Amino acid sequence: MILVGELSLWIALLMCAWSATTSFAGGTLRRADLVASGERGLYAGVGFVILASAGLWTALLASDFSLAYVASFTSANLPTVYKISAFWGGQSGSMLFWCLVLAGYAGLATWANRNANRELMPWVTGTNALVLLFFVATTALATNPFERLDWVPADGRGLNPQLQNPAMAIRPPLLYLGYVATAIPFGFAIAALVTRRLDAAWLGAVRRWSLVSWVFLTLGIVMGM
Secondary structure, eight states, X not given: OHHHHHHHHHHHHHHHHHHHHHHHHHHHHTOHHHHHHHHHHHHHHHHHHHHHHHHHHHHHHTTOTTBHHHHHHOOTTSOHHHHHHGGGXXXXXXXXXXXXXXXXXXXXXXXXXXXXXXXXXXXXXXXXXXXXXXXXXXXXXXXXXXXXXXSOOSSOOOOOGXXXXXXXXXXXXXXXXXXXXXXXXXXXXXXXXXXXXXXXXXXXXXXXHHHHHHHHHHHHHHHHO
């Protein structure tokens, strides 16, 4: 499963590049087949990011200390709930979790607008795919959580004691859910500028995503208190 997770991260990189390219080409050339291909590419990218995340979670829960990330942020006697939250306990895992949230939001936004805002959607999908491509590329190339150690330690270092608290375990994903949700209004804003659709017709979709961001950020701040 770990090998599948690492491979999935690289395939997700290719799918995001494909989605961004074909979506922008479809919007420019007004070709529905390219637009549809871009949307399918984004869905595929979402699926492979989920597989990559499942691979890391499997390694964390199984205490596979052959991975540098698992050895750095978990230990054999760490409670299961904190092994799960160790996913975002370090930079590499946090980046992959950011990709997971962004992929889920981008896929949901594309699916929710499959019959609406069709003039905007090639640019929305392409922009979201391009943003996701950046974060997947950063994760794969700079902070790969599947990096292996030259030797396997008997135990890991364990999770930072400050993070071994229910509120602190929940707070980071809440903040991520809030911050990342702003990428969807950004995608719609870029689409509106490109198509010169500066009316209020598309603001309904943006308003919902803005509320999602506001709610999660508020909950994260409360948890931090």
